[in-house]
Amino acid sequence: MKRRTFLKTAVSAMAAGFVPLSVSAEGRRAPTGYLSTNWSRDPYSFGSYSYVAKGARRRDHAVLGKPVGDRLFFAGEAAHPDYNSTVHAAYESGLMAAEAISDNVEAEAVAVVGAGVSGLAAANRLTGEGYEVTVLEARRRTGGRILTDRSLGMPLDLGASWIHGTDGNPLTDLAGTKDLDMRATDETYVIRGDDGREISDADAPAWLENVLEVQHSLAADAEDVNGAAYRVDADYDGEEVILPGGYDQLLGGLTAGLDIRFGHVVTRVDVDQDGVRLRDSAGREATFDAVILTVPLGVLKQGGITFSPPLPRWKQAAIARLGMGTLDKVYLRYDDVFWDADVTWIATPENGLPEGQFNQWLNLYFYTGEPVIVAFNGAGPARDLAALPDAEIVRRARQTLERAYP
Numbered sequence: 001m002k003r004r005t006f007l008k009t010a011v012s013a014m015a016a017g018f019v020p021l022s023v024s025a026e027g028r029r030a031p032t033g034y035l036s037t038n039w040s041r042d043p044y045s046f047g048s049y050s051y052v053a054k055g056a057r058r059r060d061h062a063v064l065g066k067p068v069g070d071r072l073f074f075a076g077e078a079a080h081p082d083y084n085s086t087v088h089a090a091y092e093s094g095l096m097a098a099e100a101i102s103d104n105v106e107a108e109a110v111a112v113v114g115a116g117v118s119g120l121a122a123a124n125r126l127t128g129e130g131y132e133v134t135v136l137e138a139r140r141r142t143g144g145r146i147l148t149d150r151s152l153g154m155p156l157d158l159g160a161s162w163i164h165g166t167d168g169n170p171l172t173d174l175a176g177t178k179d180l181d182m183r184a185t186d187e188t189y190v191i192r193g194d195d196g197r198e199i200s201d202a203d204a205p206a207w208l209e210n211v212l213e214v215q216h217s218l219a220a221d222a223e224d225v226n227g228a229a230y231r232v233d234a235d236y237d238g239e240e241v242i243l244p245g246g247y248d249q250l251l252g253g254l255t256a257g258l259d260i261r262f263g264h265v266v267t268r269v270d271v272d273q274d275g276v277r278l279r280d281s282a283g284r285e286a287t288f289d290a291v292i293l294t295v296p297l298g299v300l301k302q303g304g305i306t307f308s309p310p311l312p313r314w315k316q317a318a319i320a321r322l323g324m325g326t327l328d329k330v331y332l333r334y335d336d337v338f339w340d341a342d343v344t345w346i347a348t349p350e351n352g353l354p355e356g357q358f359n360q361w362l363n364l365y366f367y368t369g370e371p372v373i374v375a376f377n378g379a380g381p382a383r384d385l386a387a388l389p390d391a392e393i394v395r396r397a398r399q400t401l402e403r404a405y406p
Contacts, residue, residue: 029402031332034394035149037158038386040326044138044265045145046298048159049085050078051218052229053323058082063318064297065093068311070105071276071290072269073097075118078297078322083235085219085325087117087146087160087247088171090294094121097292102129107289111136111278113266114294116144120254122292127258134288136264136278142255145296148246152333154370155246163243165236171250172238180249183367184239188343192404194350208349211356215378219325224379244368269293270308298324328382330358330375330397337371338405339363346373351400356381358400375400 039048052058065079075097080089094117101107108131112123115137127133141147145159163182166172175182191199191208214222218230243249268279269291276291295305300319310316339361340346346361357377364372375397377385385393 029334029338031334031394031398033152033333034390034397035152035156035158035329035331036390036393037328037330039145039159039328040383040386043304044299045296046302047296047324048145048219048327049325050297051085051220051224051323051325052226053220053224053321054226056226056229056318056321056323058229060318060322063314064322065096066315067097067100068315069271072271073100073290073292075122075292075294076114076116076296077118078324079118086164086235087250088164088169088236090116090118091121091170091174094118094123094292094294095125097294098122098125098129101126101131101290101292105290108132109134109288111276111286111288111291112294113278113291114144115139115142115255115260115262116294116296117146117251117254119144119292119294120251120258122294123258123260124254133259134286135258135260136266136280137260137262138265140262142260143248143251146247146251148248150246152331152372154368154372155244155248156331156372156374157243157247158329160247161242163241165238166241167236167238169236169238172241174250174253175243178249178253181244182241183244184241185367186344189345189347190340190343191347191349192340194352194403196404196406199347199349204347205349207355208347208359211359211378211381212347215356215381216327216360216376219327219378219382220323221379224323242367266295266305268306268308296324297322325379326382326386327376327378328385330377330393332373332375332394332397332401334371334373337365339373339401341365346404348400348404351396351403353396353400354381354384357385358397361401373401 061084062081065074067073075093077090080093083089110131110133112119112135115135123133123135147158148155163171193199265281266278267281270277275287275289277287279285358375360376362374
C-alpha cells in the first residue's frame with residue numbers, strides 16, 4: 001500500500017476498549033472482541049489528519065507553520081511546509097520549530113503545547129540543547145493521534161499505523177535505533193461480493209475507487225478536496241511499513257527526561273513583549289519566553305484557543321482554508337480466520353450498507369498471525385457512523401463479513 005491507497009494500479013472519546021462478544025443465536029461467526037475509533041468527536045483533535053481542501057493550496061501548510069513574531073511557533077502534521085497527514089510530517093515540523101527557536105530567539109523557558117510526536121520531537125531537541133522546557137498536554141497520555149491499544153491481546157494502532165515511505169524517512173532511523181520489527185505491506189487484494197464470489201476489477205462498482213483512494217487516503221470526500229494539490233508527490237519513496245509491536249514504540253526515546261504535565265487543556269494564549277502567558281481550562285497560568293503550539297488543525301478550526309492579540313489574518317485564513325479529515329477503524333478479533341488469509345486488502349462493496357461504510361478491510365493475520373481484521377471508514381461515511389452506538393457499528397461490520405464470507 002502506498003500512502004494509504006488501494007487498487008491504485010487496478011481499479012480514529014476514542015477507543016471502545018475490549019468488549020467480549022458471544023456467539024449469536026443464529027450460530028454465525030462472532031468476534032470475541034472489538035475496538036473502534038471516533039476521531040471526529042475527539043475533543044483534542046476533532047479529526048484524524050489534515051488535507052488540502054478546495055480553496056486551499058499547498059502553501060497554506062507552510063503558512064500554518066510560520067511563526068507569529070519571535071515568540072509563538074506552530075508545528076504538527078498540518079504545519080509541515082511540503083507535505084501533511086503523516087507522522088513524519090509531524091515529527092519533522094517539531095524539529096523545525098525547535099530549530100527556529102534555537103537559531104533566532106533569545107529564550108530560556110519554552111513551553112510546548114501538546115505531547116504528540118511533534119511536541120515530543122521539539123521538546124526533546126530543545127531539552128538536549130539546554131532549554132528549560134515544559135510540555136503541557138491535554139490528555140492523560142503522550143502520543144496524540146498515535147494510540148496503541150493492547151486490550152485484545154496484541155498491539156493494535158487506533159491512530160497512526162504506517163511509516164509511509166522508508167527511503168530517507170527519519171522515522172525509519174528512529175525505529176532502527178530501537179531495533180523495532182518493521183514489516184512492509186504489499187498491495188495484494190481481493191474484492192468479494194455479497195454471495196462470497198470474487199469480483200473482477202472491471203466489474204467493481206465505479207464508486208469503490210473513490211472510497212478507497214480518496215476517502216481512505218485523504219480522509220475527505222472528493223468534492224471537498226483540491227485534487228490539483230495532490231498531483232505531485234513530494235513525500236518519501238520506499239516501502240510502506242507497519243510496526244507489529246505497536247506504533248507507540250517510537251515514542252519511548254522521545255519522552256525520556258521531559259517535564260510533561262498532563263491534564264492541561266490550554267484555552268488562552270497571550271503574547272506581549274515580556275513573553276507568552278498560557279492559561280488552561282482549570283484557570284492555571286504560566287509565562288514563558290517562547291511557545292510551540294502543536295495542537296491539531298481540528299482544534300484550531302474549532303476555535304478552542306483564544307489568542308491575544310488575535311492571530312494575524314494570514315494565519316487565520318490558512319486555518320480556515322485547510323481541511324481536517326476523518327479516518328476511523330473498527331478492529332474485530334475472532335477465534336479463527338474465515339476470510340482470505342493470504343492477501344493484505346479485502347474490498348466488500350456489496351454489503352447492503354451506504355457507500356463508503358465497511359468497504360475496505362486490512363487483513364492483519366497476513367502480518368501478525370493473529371485472527372484480527374480491521375475495517376476502514378473515512379470522511380462522510382465515518383462521521384455518519386460516529387453517531388451510532390457501538391452495537392450497531394459492530395452489527396454492520398459483521399453483516400459485511402457474513403455477506404462476503406457466507
